[in-house]
Amino acid sequence: MGDEPRVRPSPRPADVEPLGPDSLTWKYFGDWRGVLLAPWAGAMQNMHPGLGAGVAAHSRFFEERWQRLFRSLYPIGGVVYDGPGAAETARQVRGYHNTIKGVDDRGRSYHALDPDTFYWAHSTFFMLTLLVADRFGPGLGESEKHRLFDEHVTWWRLYGMSMRPVPESWPDFLAYWDRMASEVLEDNRPTREVLDIRHIARPPALSWMPHVVWRALRGPQARFTVWFTVGLFPPAVRERLGYRWTVRDERRLRRIGRVVHHAWRLVPFRFRYHPRARAGWEREAGLRAADAPHVESPERNSPLPDEQDSPKHYVPPTGWGTRSVRPVRRQR
Template sequence: MCAAAPPLAFPGAGGSVCAMPGEPSEPPGPPEPLGPDSLTWRYFGDWRGLLLAPWSGALQNMHPQLAAGVAEHSRFFEERWQRLLRSLYPIDGVVYDGPRAAETARQVRGYHATVKGTDARGRPYHALRPEVFYWAHATFFMLTVLVGDRLGPGLSEADKRRLFDEHVRWWRLYGMSMRPVPDSWEDFQRYWDRMAEEVLEDTRQARDVLDLRRLAKPPALRLLPDAVWRALRGPQARATLWLTVGLFPPAVRRRLGYVWTVRDERRLRRLGRAVHRAWKLVPFERRYHPRARAAWRREAGRSRGRQALVETPARNLPPLAERDLPQHYSPRV
């Protein structure tokens, strides 16, 4: 018999400990992976999503349980680019790995099994509480919506309902409880607003995500002289913060003390249209992360047989002393 979790001091974090990793209440039958006919495939592995990395990172770290896990179990801020770029491989794989997507999802879930403890205010947390794990998933879903709607061609309400249904299939691959998942796109919007207004907090970890003033040079710009990067870093940090704030839910902007004007909104819409027009000039495969690119090639028949999954290059691996820790994706490359 399973014991109930201790009551917590904020909404959305209760539930039975035994419901965390398994025994999900979900429709019968194995979860069905997403495929190239899905809108999620079209937008999730798109490199434009990197522009929203601070947005999703800040929202995730505004959840008090996620922030506590990052504070006690993560070195994200010490190896920011490496952690971000390597994490994209298994996260994208849950969407793009086809028949192996459920296996990838179990691996991703497993990285979070040991992330638990008690936060600075005495509140217990566990990364695999369904409500907590679902919040991170919800930010990835909404990132997909924003790429298509604000940086892409725009999405109809029917498109958003379709993406919602696909995100439920995506969630089922993790084998988690269905309890926190809203029933419809309309219910999800109410859930999203409630999380922004009642659950998310102004945490140090979220503020650290948004502080890009000392961000290291991205690997793609490794040939750029350090002095040039230092000169560019300040304007880049301000522009990224502006974009991030503009895409936040209004309640989050208020909680963090940011102001967003009608003029800002008009400028953001113009920027989104410009990004969409420019992106159409990029060759199709170059628009996608390597794991997603390999999936599109597989579905087009350019890959034969059961190919090895594309894994992160060695430059993105965790520090040598930490590569065997259970919370790290660290393939043998």
């Protein structure tokens, strides 16, 4: 009897205290450096059999890569940064996955809200946060990694999902991560398509660049991005996908990480964060009203026209949702 595993009760999201500005997750998750890891997160997520099957059958991500990426940052970031509204944002994010289910081409049933599948996606966001801090930031000690793990559990509880797939501790999570990489993740078409960015459109930030210039830069940029992404994969994932990684590659990636870290220290604080994250920081500093509407994705990131009525999409309202913000006095 004493050896039976302890079952952790599934939480009521309304009872969960959301993460706040004293957390390491707030410090790193909404940081724009995370966009550097977007191909890594997409590939790691899609290698999960259930998640990859859902993307293959239900997503048109590859027709709107930039729009989907930047649109998704708002609700996903909101689960971390929306303060008192975080549980409601988490409920909305969970709701987008209700209809994503089916049977894959090997006869395996999948559902995006299967706890193991949903937790795998969540675990990649946690690891993205850790990698930003550890590989492209100041570095993390073991106590900080334990702290980030505990925070990711709080973050997960906001979804109201089963606690069954969540490891008990940071060492248990490392064992889980290694097992997923070596035994569960698969080489599949959605993963390969994430890594195939030879023909990717210009990112919105480079809309001023002539198309002919972007086409000339796209090839070298694609090769660098894949190399950079491969360097962050677990060794078992690199092997499964057929990539090589040398000691020289690792030294180069670590040098790049140090350059990114030192350059980022020169960026003013207000420019370091995604708009939804920045709104959270401003609210906590007293620069944004506590009941101000959420900052929403601009219309340019909206889903494809024939999919805007789909329940699986976050469809932002017109505008950024900032016009009704009331300036308030900074709290001392």
